[in-house]
Amino acid sequence: MNFPTAATLRRSASSRHFITGLGIGQITSWGTLYYSFPLVGEAMGLELGWSKPDIFLAATIGLLLAAPAAYPIGVLIDRGYGRLIMSGGSLLAAAALLAWSQVQTLPVFYALLAVIGVLQAAVLYEPAFAVVARRVGPAKARNGITTLTFWGGFASTVFIPVVQLLIDGLGWRGALMVLALMNLLIAALYALVIDRQQDLSEPAQANLAVAPASAGAGPAQGQTGTRPVRDALRQPVFWLLGLAFTAYAATFSAFTFHLYPLLLEKGLSAAGVVTAMMMIGPAQVAGRLIIWRLAAGASVRVIGCLIVALFPLALLGIEMLPATLLSAMAMVGLYGLANGIMTIVRGMAVPEMLSRSAYGALNGALSLPGTLAKALAPAAAALLWQASGSYDAVLQAALAGSLLLVACFWAAAFVSRNAESAA
Numbered sequence: 001m002n003f004p005t006a007a008t009l010r011r012s013a014s015s016r017h018f019i020t021g022l023g024i025g026q027i028t029s030w031g032t033l034y035y036s037f038p039l040v041g042e043a044m045g046l047e048l049g050w051s052k053p054d055i056f057l058a059a060t061i062g063l064l065l066a067a068p069a070a071y072p073i074g075v076l077i078d079r080g081y082g083r084l085i086m087s088g089g090s091l092l093a094a095a096a097l098l099a100w101s102q103v104q105t106l107p108v109f110y111a112l113l114a115v116i117g118v119l120q121a122a123v124l125y126e127p128a129f130a131v132v133a134r135r136v137g138p139a140k141a142r143n144g145i146t147t148l149t150f151w152g153g154f155a156s157t158v159f160i161p162v163v164q165l166l167i168d169g170l171g172w173r174g175a176l177m178v179l180a181l182m183n184l185l186i187a188a189l190y191a192l193v194i195d196r197q198q199d200l201s202e203p204a205q206a207n208l209a210v211a212p213a214s215a216g217a218g219p220a221q222g223q224t225g226t227r228p229v230r231d232a233l234r235q236p237v238f239w240l241l242g243l244a245f246t247a248y249a250a251t252f253s254a255f256t257f258h259l260y261p262l263l264l265e266k267g268l269s270a271a272g273v274v275t276a277m278m279m280i281g282p283a284q285v286a287g288r289l290i291i292w293r294l295a296a297g298a299s300v301r302v303i304g305c306l307i308v309a310l311f312p313l314a315l316l317g318i319e320m321l322p323a324t325l326l327s328a329m330a331m332v333g334l335y336g337l338a339n340g341i342m343t344i345v346r347g348m349a350v351p352e353m354l355s356r357s358a359y360g361a362l363n364g365a366l367s368l369p370g371t372l373a374k375a376l377a378p379a380a381a382a383l384l385w386q387a388s389g390s391y392d393a394v395l396q397a398a399l400a401g402s403l404l405l406v407a408c409f410w411a412a413a414f415v416s417r418n419a420e421s422a423a
Helices: 006-035 037-048 052-078 082-100 106-123 125-136 138-152 155-193 196-200 226-233 236-265 270-277 280-294 300-307 310-320 325-354 359-388 392-422
Strands: none
Touching: 006 037, 006 082, 006 106, 006 125, 006 138, 006 155, 037 052, 037 155, 037 236, 052 082, 052 106, 052 125, 052 236, 052 359, 082 106, 082 125, 082 155, 106 125, 125 138, 125 325, 125 359, 138 280, 138 325, 155 270, 155 280, 226 359, 236 270, 236 310, 236 325, 236 359, 236 392, 270 325, 280 325, 300 325, 300 392, 310 325, 310 392, 325 359, 325 392, 359 392
């Protein structure tokens, strides 16, 4: 009897369970490396006597260092190293979380969050999207990316209560040790489902055969690296999308990192805040299901123009409605629904509005300013809270960012549509 080899089993598992494996990994990566921070940070501050700006400066440092890592990671995935990057990134994340559980001083805390920030650029949505795009080609990546975001959408719903329970039962140090173990497991999962031979083979032909998405977007077929980025820099759509996604990233980051203390300040109990925040995941998934079932063939331009308008509505509701559990759940749910669909829009804007060549490099370049804004937003919001004495000023700043998102995305949709019609 011939038994299958390990390589054969890995190829079979990769073929049948590629998106499922990536999806489970995304739930865990987002939950352990991103959504856990506000809860762990709040517990750390109480135990160690650190201020809110002290705590959130660490998040800013980490996210700031993720920015320059985004582009080279995208290029490496374009060249076939997605398996190494995502599995290796999760392995290093486990070590960083374990070290974080032993931290005693701010400088060490900042150094570890810097490492975790770089690792986020290697294991969260952007590299996962690039791995999918390389495997099937950007022209066919929409279904895979949408399915992947269904999985990732449950990260906050699963991990916010899990992390709170771990902190309550084991303390924040014990909670981080458990999160480190989870990252060890998904390092093995990424290594299993991202097949090395397919990863290092030529990109899917769909990536090479599709014409540019808009006029002037045409680097030579199959190119990766700097030329597609140089071509994109000449297009107004690139800059408008960059501004839109930068405003989105800053608003999302400030809101997500500060939602827990914000709702506490408004008078909700800790259990009520966790309940409200658990709405984010189901609402994100609900939004993605709406797109999948009712608007599968709709243009990303149209979907995006509708969805970006929900962000200012949700923020206005949180600011102006009475601070009850029901209103908090409704507005957080509305925000989650918009964010869930926006993730798909962000993932597909490059091939549908800009160019279908060198997805990883272009997406990394387009994400760079947004990553910088996402990095600065938590610390800036903490300083604004400290200066004003309440989260009202933070909400007003987030509202301004959401309105900038609306204006820039609408302009990008208009310009890209005109460019496509003229081609």
